[in-house]
Amino acid sequence: MPELLELLERKWDWIVADPWAFVSFVVLAFGIGLLVSRKLNRVHVAILKERINLHVEEIARLKTNSDSGSDVKSEMVGNLFRSDEIYAEIAQLRHEGVQLRNEATRLKDTRTHAVAKWPKKSDDWFERTKLALGKISATKREWFMVLDTVPAPRHKTLVTDPRFLNKYAMHDYRLMRLERILDEAVKEH
Known part of the structure; x- marks a missing residue:
């Protein structure tokens, strides 16, 4: 490696002076960098797969070797599966929330019965989601609940009532916050 750097120092003026030599050098350096990064990525992926397999095997072993409900190992495995169930519940609630939001984008007239019912549906969804998040973390539940500044909604609705629009934006x-919580959970697992 030091020899390569020494060669570059001696030949640098020639490489910079000749455009074709410079382009060739850049392409060569880029190609080498790309090959190295691909190799490192493959190694990293292989290590991650190996770690995941070890965790899966360990969980299965702990689950089968555990003979009492009070066993610490059994409790750890149970908590892991319980948190997965809770995150699945939260993912389902997010799905329901998206459907509810999309329903509001199709509403047109402020005076319809559907427009009057939508805020109640949103409140019901909010309460169920808040309870589910509380099973995982009080901090995440509070972060989900308390909104400081609410940006404009990502999807427009034709309803013009300001109270409805405020509820819809929240x-x-x-x-968005629920999606972020689920993304963090995926990264943690």
Whole structure:
């Protein structure tokens, strides 16, 4: 490696002076960098797969070797599966929230019965989601609940009632927060 750097120092003026030599050098350096990064990525993926397999085997072993409900190992495995169930519940709630938001985008007239019912549906969804998040973390539940500044909703609705629009914007923003919580959970696991 030091020899290569020494060669570059001696030949640098020639490489920079000749455009074809410079382009060739850049292409060569890029190609080498790309090959190295691909190799490192493959190694990294292989290590991650190996770690995941070890964790899966360990969980299966702990689950089968555990003979009492009070066993610490059994409790750890149970908590892992319980948190997965809770995150699945939260993912389902997010799906329901998206459907509810999309329903609001199709509403047109402020005076219809559907427009009057939508805020109640949103409140019901909010309460169920808040309870599910509380099973995982009080901090995440509070972060989901308390909204400081609410941005404009990502999807437009034709309803013009300001109270409805405020509720709709909060619902959409909470969906964004819920997505972030689920993304963090995926990264942690």
